[in-house]
Amino acid sequence: MTAGIDFRKIIMTVVMAIFGILFLMPFIWMISASLKIEEEVLTFPIQWIPDTWNAVANYKEVWTGSMPFSLLYWNSIKVTVLTTFTSVFVSCLAAYGFAKINFKGRDVLFIIVLATYMIPPQTLLVTQFLLYRWVGLYDTHAGLVLLNSFSVFGTFMLRQFYLGISNEIIESARMDGAGHFRIFFNIALPLVRPAIATYAILRFIWTWNDFQYPLIFLRSEALYTIQLGVQSFADEHGSVYSLMMAASVSAIVPLLIIFIIGQKHVIEGIQLGGVKG
Amino acid sequence: MEGEVKARSKLAQANQAKVKKKKKRNGDPFSGWQENLSGYLFIAPMFLGTSALVLFPIIASLALSFTDWNFVAGFKNASFVGLENFQALFSNDTFLKSLKNNFIILLAIPITLFVSLSIAVIINKYIYLKDFFKVIFFMPFISSVVAVAVVFRVLFHPSDGPINQLLMNLGINNPPGWISDISYALPSVMLIMIWTSIGFNLIIYLAGLQNIPIELYEAAQIDGASAWYQFTKITIPLVSPTTFLLLITGIISSFKIFDLIIVLTNGGPANSTITPVVYLYQQAFLELKTGYASSVALVMFIIILVITYFQFIGQKKWVNY
16 A cells, blocks of 8 residues: 555556546547538437538537527527626625724624525525516626626625735735725735635636526617527427537536636635635 | 622723633634624625525525416516415425426435445456546546537437437337336436436545555455445445435435436426426416426425435434544
């Protein structure tokens, strides 16, 4: 059991690799089917490498057809990037306030904000919908951005990091005459950059994958985000499996790439918060 | 005399308190109205946003659940109906079915926990390329549920789907109809749930496993304990705080499953996969019964509240640290 190569460990790794491939079989099948002509999608035994390649035609139909993914992508990128920025900024401000400023009623306000975390979002949908109809945010991207912008999780997580900054740094800056806004931008923000990166990636992924809010708060097809697009694409082309798979690949793969690049941040963030998107 | 002394000492006390207060103020020179103002400015966006999008809606929802407001009829025609909505709700077969389904779905959680813990232990101790495997098992969790549901709609196709073609080739002549069969639709949903949530549970378990002192395993190894014995007698009891946390998150998130069911089965066939959330969506946004749907929301809110309460007391009682 000392250093060097452990044969039992190698065998276990190989067994696990086989299990891992089986685990990802639905994804492998999805990618393979998206490259085929429709007639060969359901042949058995499964041809993992297509006989007749039809990738270009399939993806061209998905990206430029009646429900063009180029538009869906643009909408999703717009909503996701705006949401991520707003949410990170709002959470950073509130987290700094709750962690580093001594104001009256701070603890009570913090508990009120934390308590809202318990409320399942679906129980709010009906009244949020009425509110949005009333103030004119229904069927707008701005409304969608606002829905995901006030995150208790983000505020709580960033507050933990701000608490880790020693008060002396902040107090000495205040002695020198700096106000809280200058301290926030010049000292505090740079110090919690890793935490911001973690929260930003998580918020990006959650917003990108969000289906429920767009389904309820958007009506015009021109505003559809990618998840909504995949659903209506699947309803429209319900029997053309190769196209459905090309649409699914288009919805999943870019995010997987972001995840693989930022995996350390994602995994750490999930472990830290113990939260499920 | 005595009275005077008392009064004096009182005065002294008051003085002392004043000094203390002053000292405290001097010790922390940054308080007062300026500090308060900047504090409120910093938390204002978060607090106002939460008030408008969470606090106000939950209170409004409470009020609406006692009315018969129908979105199409307009607000003028709404009237107070007392507990009528709740009476209707608990005598509605579809809603009762949806509650029952949600409790059946909970059965998927222990399975997920067991599989995730087993994989976590293997990744933690018995293999190379740990980070690589973490990413592999995490992929379904990070993927769009909508796209996953679309893929499984094809995989689960009763006659032409790859899964049933494989089963038929293995000699099973009457494979289940999966999502188009009333008795298999809910188990199919649960299977996909398990598949997508293993990644999350695994990651949390891996963090939990780091807290178990390695000496315990070394001692067990010296005593000749088998891997299975170590798993059941050391690992399982010592990760119980993590298991409890995951159990609660699992239960709470089971009440939030929406995307998967809407895209995969839309609650069908014959309401066999309907859950309270899906029922709420149908009543509120397809039937437009605003008041009635609000009462569904309120019942769900109370269920989650009760679960969270159990989490609080359970953490103290049942968790083996």
